[in-house]
Amino acid sequence: MDDSRRARPTAHELARYESLFATRTLGMKSSAMREMMALTERPDVISLAGGLPDTSTFEPELYAKLMARVAAESTARALQYGPTEGMAATVECIVEVMATEGTQVDPAEVIVTTGGQQVIDLVCKALIDPGDVIVAEGPTYPGAVPTFSAYQADVEQIEMDADGMLIDALEAKLDHLHAQGRRPKFIYTIPNFQNPGGVTMSLARRRRLVEVARERELLVLEDNPYGLLRYEGEALPTLHSLDAQTGGRPNQGGGSDLVIYLGTFSKILSPGLRLGWAVAPQPVLAKLNLGKQGADLCSSPVTQMFVAAYFAERDAQGAAAWLQYVERLRSLYRARRDAMLEALAEHFGESASWTRPRGGLFIWATLDERIDTTDLLALAQSSERVAFVPGRAAYVDGRSGASSMRLNFAGSPEREMREGVRRIGRAMRAQLGLLGSLSGTPAHESVQPPGAQPAPEDTPPAPAPTDPPYGPEDRLADVVALPRPHDASPGTARWRRDR
């Protein structure tokens, strides 16, 4: 046999790769849980796990018309590279979306990105050295966790209640860090309909957060993918606009000095377009721009032009088509949220507590503290063919949030979603019954009854006469240390395996 065909990965070669891999790749972990999540994509599984909006609501005729318009008017430009910061026409759309949320921005402070996810990556790329601190909510967006890990950040997670991040706890954490001579590079928050918590930061807390950031000269990464998907109550000002009004540069176009704003078309239009944006103070923007040049030069002009064409679309009465579509999504998702809340009351009942989001896509449910939802997911998948995101995915330490789960109410039709909740409830009750038999105690005394109504959002939280949306077992997340490289000694193969 030809020797050249017998190439094989030897221990030496593996050791060579090992020495080539950046130390940060040690933080990029593949976990058993992720293996399990891969199975949720099977067609016979009802998945309430994804972060998906329902793209089946977008009219195919309109899609075809817009693509045809892009082709007819600008084929050459659409197929060409575009500017790194994004196309002017797309930036105009972004300014329009943000104005709809009451936030005025200077187009020069906007950068178009490849999805909102790229903003998280670029901000880390620009700000994070290994070991730098990021403060985030606990639980936090599961998709941010691998990004933070990849940049070897030390993530400190701050507990939330019905009014969002506990600012007292934030200040205590900042003091504690300060005593160690450490200062976070930024505070990552999703103020509206938080993913995965489903809670919204109150106006009072927003003001305090901006004050705290200003006093301590900290940057805030405000992630706002769902702000326009509000199903009840008054819209609250973005952190970006609060900072611009109170201390930013009110006379220079209303920019904010300390808030990096992250927006996306994914939830109000389509995640398939892969278009998001950041609004940032000029010095930060310049770094994001450089980082983006290195990452992908520019986001797709094809989809940027699609967005521009879409935002120009008007109905017979002259109303903006995109706003009408968002309104349709709102009524669709509002009904689905209500259906999930009903289904939870019916199938989870007294055995769990959950948040009642006023918008967005997610509900966060917390079960008996002895149930680990990663195991429950295994059971639910094999015996009930249903999936959700286990709470641990929303904590950087991979351990906190073990008895909670994230449920997406927006992505599946109502009947399927109700059936999914029913199945999860059945799996949960099976585990509770078993716990009762094993410990000889009623299984769910430690859990808060459901249906807790959050306080009105524009008033400070009452001194807790109502039930908190989180069980008493939820505490500040553990201090997290990310994996560090092991020293390899020569002569012996050392590696990390798949199995």
Next chain:
Amino acid sequence: MTSSRRVAVLKGGSSFERSVSLRSGAHVQDGLQRLGHEVVAIEAGPQLVPALLEAQPDAAFIALHGLDGEDGLVQGLLEAIGLPYTGSGPAACMRCTDKRLAKYLMREAGIPTPPFHPLRQASIEELGAAGALARVERQLDFPLVVKPARGGSALGVKFASNGAELPGAMVGAFSYDSTILLERYVRGRDLAVSVLDCLPACPPGGKALPEGGPSGTEGLREEDARPGEGQPGALPVVEAVPREEDFYDYEARYEIGKTTFVCPAELPAQTTARAQQLAVQVYELLGCHGVARIDLMLDEDSGELWVLEANVVPGMTATSLLPQAADAAGISFDELVQRILDSAWTR
């Protein structure tokens, strides 16, 4: 150079080890192709048997992990359609995959395995089994390891340091199997020894497993672990070194990036020899064929070795333990694939 064969690689499946299986399968396919064999990749699923019947291969290479490929059912099916397949037969698969059975057999044969008690979920309702827990706890003492009786991944393997943690750990483990084991925890080092049959392709005298390798398999005892023709032989020992802070987190111990694997393990020659001897004994006791990986613990207090379990379809990805152990013994990945393939015709 062996003759070229038409080989069906079975991979995928619906277990939690599906993605690892797909990677194992892809590596095996590459190896088989480099060896000059004709490869048909078949994913486990409703089309498995029809695809096999249509492809008419000479043999099936089983790269299915977890219950999909290790509990003996696929092996039985392949026997039903008269197709030679790699690795252990149905009975050995059942003995290895069911840790309860494997441990009872090892205990009877005098092979050291940590003391344990199995518990079936139905027994809790039907037999009032929870009533026995207090005694089990006293016998085994905390900390305890609670694990599903079947299944190869670390999912569901729990640690209980006291009675209060036990119900939650048990419910967690029951999420993966209707039978679980409560096992005495052995504090110490995690070792794995892969065993290969010395197949007819070996040169006479069974010198196929050289004593070389980076630091040699010098501990190999001639009478125990060195293969004669047709006899199984142990590969160099692999050690899994977890990060300190993950010591009690079994799932983390098997996460990429959280555990480093070292081969050959840095052990006294005597310990290496004993681990290899035990591995071969277990391999023969459970009736394995072709290849298996035996997992052991080296007790840090007593220096004793304890056998935890045997795996009949070890991972075959680039970073899996078996290919690495083979490599340390001077057996290339492709040679390993060929040896495992040959096991299809030597049953």
